[in-house]
Amino acid sequence: MKLHITYDHPIPINVFEWTPASYRQTPHVHTSLEIGLCLSGQGFFYFGTKRYPVRAGDIFLVNNMERHIAQSDPDDPSHYLFINFDAAMLLAEEPELLLPFSYSSTHFCNHITADSPLARQLAHWIHAIAEELHQKAPGYLALAKSALIQLCGHLLRHNRGLLTDDERQSMVQSIRHSQSLAALVEQRHREPIHLAELADELGLSVSRVSRAFLETTGYRFNEYVSLLRIQSAKHDLISTDKAITQIAFECGFQSLPTFYRVFKTIVGTSPNVYRDSMGFLV
Structure with missing residues (x-):
C-alpha cells in the first residue's frame, strides 16, 4: 500500500505522534522520508523482512523504498513522534544529506538504539522540529528546516564512517x-x-537517471513533474485572478480534466475550493 502525504505547512515537513495497533497491520510505503522516535512503550518495527524490537528512546529511519509498519506490545503500547519530510527539499539544500537514507548502502540500518550517543543527539533535533512546527513563533519555518538539516547532518557524519570510498562515490554520483x-x-x-x-x-x-531519481527522492519522473506543476498552480490560484483554465495550461497541463484530477489527488480538494478557502493575495 502506497500512502500519499500532504503537508500542513508551507515547507514539506510534518510532525505527528502515533500509537501503533497491537496487531500487525498492512505495511505501507510513501515517497517521503521519515524519522521516528519512540517516546514510550515497547513493540516491534517491521521493514520488509526485518523486525526490530522497540523501546523508549529508539530511533528509526524510514526511506522511500521499504514497506514498513510498527506494532505495539499489547501490555505496554509504543508511542512515537515522527518527522515526515520530502526528500526533494534536502536535494535542493545539500544532496549528500540523503546518503543516510540510501537503501542501496550495504550498511543501511533502520534502527538507532536508545543507548547510543547518536540517538540522544538526534532526539534533541526531533523535539526541536516538533516544537517549532507546533508553536509557530516568528521564524518557525526557517528554524524547523534548519533543525532538520542539523539532524540529517549528524546522521551523515555517522553514516560517512560506515561507507567505503567506492560505495560513497557511487551513491553520491547517483x-x-x-x-x-x-x-x-x-x-x-x-x-x-x-x-x-x-x-x-x-x-x-x-533507465539510469530514472532509477537514481526514484531511489533518491521516492518520485517517478512524471510524479515529480506533476507535483511541481500543482505547486505552481496553487501559487497562481491564490496570487492572481487568472481563470482556472488559463492557470492549468500555463502550468504545463495539456487538458483541464487531467489538471482537476491531479490537483485533487495531490492537494485533496478541487482548484475552485482551494482558491475559495485560501483567498486572493492580490
Missing part, C-alpha cells in the same frame, strides 16, 4: 544525477518535457 534532473524539471515544468530529452541533455541513459 544523488548528483538526481539533483541535475530535478534542477531541469524545476526550470521547465511549465513546458512540455520528456524524460528521454532531459536524460540525453544530461548525458545519461533514461
Whole structure:
C-alpha cells in the first residue's frame, strides 16, 4: 500500500505522534522520508523482512523504498513522534544529506538504539522540529528546516564512517544525477518535457537517471513533474485572478480534466475550493 502525504505547512515537513495497533497491520510505503522516535512503550518495527524490537528512546529511519509498519506490545503500547519530510527539499539544500537514507548502502540500518550517543543527539533535533512546527513563533519555518538539516547532518557524519570510498562515490554520483534532473524539471515544468530529452541533455541513459531519481527522492519522473506543476498552480490560484483554465495550461497541463484530477489527488480538494478557502493575495 502506497500512502500519499500532504503537508500542513508551507515547507514539506510534518510532525505527528502515533500509537501503533497491537496487531500487525498492512505495511505501507510513501515517497517521503521519515524519522521516528519512540517516546514510550515497547513493540516491534517491521521493514520488509526485518523486525526490530522497540523501546523508549529508539530511533528509526524510514526511506522511500521499504514497506514498513510498527506494532505495539499489547501490555505496554509504543508511542512515537515522527518527522515526515520530502526528500526533494534536502536535494535542493545539500544532496549528500540523503546518503543516510540510501537503501542501496550495504550498511543501511533502520534502527538507532536508545543507548547510543547518536540517538540522544538526534532526539534533541526531533523535539526541536516538533516544537517549532507546533508553536509557530516568528521564524518557525526557517528554524524547523534548519533543525532538520542539523539532524540529517549528524546522521551523515555517522553514516560517512560506515561507507567505503567506492560505495560513497557511487551513491553520491547517483544523488548528483538526481539533483541535475530535478534542477531541469524545476526550470521547465511549465513546458512540455520528456524524460528521454532531459536524460540525453544530461548525458545519461533514461533507465539510469530514472532509477537514481526514484531511489533518491521516492518520485517517478512524471510524479515529480506533476507535483511541481500543482505547486505552481496553487501559487497562481491564490496570487492572481487568472481563470482556472488559463492557470492549468500555463502550468504545463495539456487538458483541464487531467489538471482537476491531479490537483485533487495531490492537494485533496478541487482548484475552485482551494482558491475559495485560501483567498486572493492580490
